[in-house]
Amino acid sequence: xxxLRIEELCxxxxxxxxxxxxxxxxxxxxxxxxxxxxxxxxxxxxxDPHEGRxxxxxxxxxxxxxxEWRRRVGLLSAESGWxxxxxxxxxxxPAPADLEALGFGPEVMGWSVSRLSTGERQxxxxxxxxxxxxxxxxxxxxxANLDPENIDRVxxxxxxxRTGRRIAVIWVSHDREQIKRVSARRFLLTRTGLLEx
Amino acid sequence: xxxxxxxxxxLFIAALLVIALALLSIxxxxxxxxxxxxAGLRTAIQLSLVGFVLKALFEHARLSWVVLAATAMLxxxxxxxxxxxxxxxxxWRGYAVGTVSMFISSFSITVLALTVIIDIHPWYDPQYAIxxxxxxxxxxxxxxxxxxxxxxxxxxxxxxxxxxRLMLGHTWTEAIGAIRRESIxxxxxxIINSMSVVGIVSLPGMxxxxxxSGTLPVEAVKYQILIMFLIAAGTGFGTISAVWIGSRRLFDxxxxxxxxxxxxxx
Numbered sequence: 001x002x003x004l005r006i007e008e009l010c011x012x013x014x015x016x017x018x019x020x021x022x023x024x025x026x027x028x029x030x031x032x033x034x035x036x037x038x039x040x041x042x043x044x045x046x047x048d049p050h051e052g053r054x055x056x057x058x059x060x061x062x063x064x065x066x067x068e069w070r071r072r073v074g075l076l077s078a079e080s081g082w083x084x085x086x087x088x089x090x091x092x093x094p095a096p097a098d099l100e101a102l103g104f105g106p107e108v109m110g111w112s113v114s115r116l117s118t119g120e121r122q123x124x125x126x127x128x129x130x131x132x133x134x135x136x137x138x139x140x141x142x143x144a145n146l147d148p149e150n151i152d153r154v155x156x157x158x159x160x161x162r163t164g165r166r167i168a169v170i171w172v173s174h175d176r177e178q179i180k181r182v183s184a185r186r187f188l189l190t191r192t193g194l195l196e197x
Numbered sequence: 198x199x200x201x202x203x204x205x206x207x208l209f210i211a212a213l214l215v216i217a218l219a220l221l222s223i224x225x226x227x228x229x230x231x232x233x234x235x236a237g238l239r240t241a242i243q244l245s246l247v248g249f250v251l252k253a254l255f256e257h258a259r260l261s262w263v264v265l266a267a268t269a270m271l272x273x274x275x276x277x278x279x280x281x282x283x284x285x286x287x288x289w290r291g292y293a294v295g296t297v298s299m300f301i302s303s304f305s306i307t308v309l310a311l312t313v314i315i316d317i318h319p320w321y322d323p324q325y326a327i328x329x330x331x332x333x334x335x336x337x338x339x340x341x342x343x344x345x346x347x348x349x350x351x352x353x354x355x356x357x358x359x360x361x362r363l364m365l366g367h368t369w370t371e372a373i374g375a376i377r378r379e380s381i382x383x384x385x386x387x388i389i390n391s392m393s394v395v396g397i398v399s400l401p402g403m404x405x406x407x408x409x410s411g412t413l414p415v416e417a418v419k420y421q422i423l424i425m426f427l428i429a430a431g432t433g434f435g436t437i438s439a440v441w442i443g444s445r446r447l448f449d450x451x452x453x454x455x456x457x458x459x460x461x462x463x
Contacts (some may be wrong), residue, residue, distance in 0.1 A: 028386050047363060066452035071366030081361025083375070132366055 002057045004007045004044075004073070004136045004168035009052035011043040012036065013060070016052060017194050019187070021136070021168035029172045035189045038078070041074045041138040045075040048129030051139075056136050056168075076135030078141040080125035084114040090128055102127055103150060116144040126154060130161055137162070137169045143178070156180055200410040212237065254323040263321045267304070267330055274299055274338045278439075281342035284349040287460040294443050295341050302435035303333040306364045306427050314423065332424055333404065333431045336388060340432035341439045344384030348443050349459055359454050369448040377444045383438035388429050395425060427451060 003023045003187050008016040014036045021027050031037055043050035046061050054061045054073075061069045084090055088109040096106055102123045116124065116155050119146050129137075142158065145150040159182070162169050179186055188195045215237045219230040254262055285291040307330045311320045320326075352359065355376065362372040395401060403424055407417035416425030449455050 045364065047360065047453055049449070049451075049453065054462070067363070067366050067368040070364060074366075075364045077361070077364060079357060081358040083355075083358045083362065129365065 005055040011050040024166035026169040026183045028179035028186040031189035073136045075138040214461040284459045298439035336428040337431045337435040340384040340436040343442045344436040347383040350378035
């Protein structure tokens with residue numbers, strides 16, 4: 001089966017969790033803080049030790065190096081990390097149209113990372129991740145620090161990418177309204193498991 | 198020319214200086230007086246003991262005894278490397294990373310110096326082997342401790358950045374590369390600096406000792422140059438090896454950052 005398939009995933013006392021996301025589908029995930037939403041995404045991206053298996057388009061994560069898997073299954077974390085001084089050093093060559101879609105002009109590439117606001121970092125992190133052309137996306141509160149206008153930009157940007165490439169997306173948000181807007185199926189994650197709502 | 202023997206009274210005068218330092222540190226609230234006195238006491242006891250050990254070794258110059266002494270020195274140095282790290286690898290690895298690296302670099306360089314460069318017979322003659330190994334181990338130990346401390350501490354502080362790179366599909370070597378380079382530099386800078394100022398600002402202890410005991414300065418200088426080069430190589434190779442092994446150990450076979458393999462030291 002194509003898309004993202006999660007089988008019997010167990011991590012840090014949570015699980016086993018099962019979930020299938022079809023190509024082009026966005027699944028919404030919410031739950032109380034501490035329920036393990038972030039840990040769930042980290043385990044799918046194989047950033048944390050876990051039990052169970054994860055498949056992308058029929059290929060299991062164990063069949064390739066961890067770095068290769070994370071290129072294909074892109075995790076956008078709530079807190080973005082920047083290790084070079086300027087924005088441009090973190091990118092290959094972002095398309096001007098993509099920059100514009102997220103509300104930036106081309107001059108942003110020359111900015112130093114230290115002057116970016118939290119919201120700017122968050123939008124640029126999304127752009128940076130999509131430069132890898134991932135075949136599945138795990139989004140951890142991708143618009144938590146944004147104003148309504150930029151939330152709209154990010155949602156549209158990610159929607160365009162998802163539908164254009166028909167990739168599977170899991171979207172974690174504490175904002176129930178946003179979950180309803182972006183996803184067709186929604187799950188509540190508690191310590192006992194996933195519950196479709 | 199013969200060296201003037203030191204009497205216990207001579208050493209006592211020097212010890213008074215250390216005691217004065219410890220006393221001064223009490224009103225200054227440095228919290229160091231116990232440690233100063235304990236360290237001073239250790240200096241006296243350890244060096245007295247090693248005097249006897251060396252005397253016995255020189256009288257019975259057998260390979261097995263030299264190997265035994267060298268192993269003991271290595272194990273103590275390994276423990277010291279571990280102790281100097283704020284965060285170190287949990288379990289036996291915390292000990293092994295530094296010890297194995299010191300073994301690889303210090304031992305092979307000492308053997309090379311004894312067999313090829315100094316060319317003494319037998320090659321394990323303790324009068325040469327033990328001081329040479331001691332100087333190499335002492336310096337390599339500092340380099341490795343500095344490098345490993347920087348590596349584990351920076352990885353801990355910059356976990357977000359390392360993981361941000363992993364999330365973007367970078368390999369573990371890409372994610373830790375800059376930190377690894379910085380850690381190796383940190384271990385190597387002291388020896389590079391001391392090579393640059395030796396003879397102008399500092400007169401190394403070994404050369405001073407040789408001159409004091411009547412060796413011609415020209416001969417003493419040649420030995421000092423040899424030792425500096427050996428120390429630089431030993432520190433460099435040892436630090437590179439330790440930081441490399443250590444950085445690999447920070448990640449598992451799925452290239453995940455595994456900081457849970459570190460534990461806080463004292």
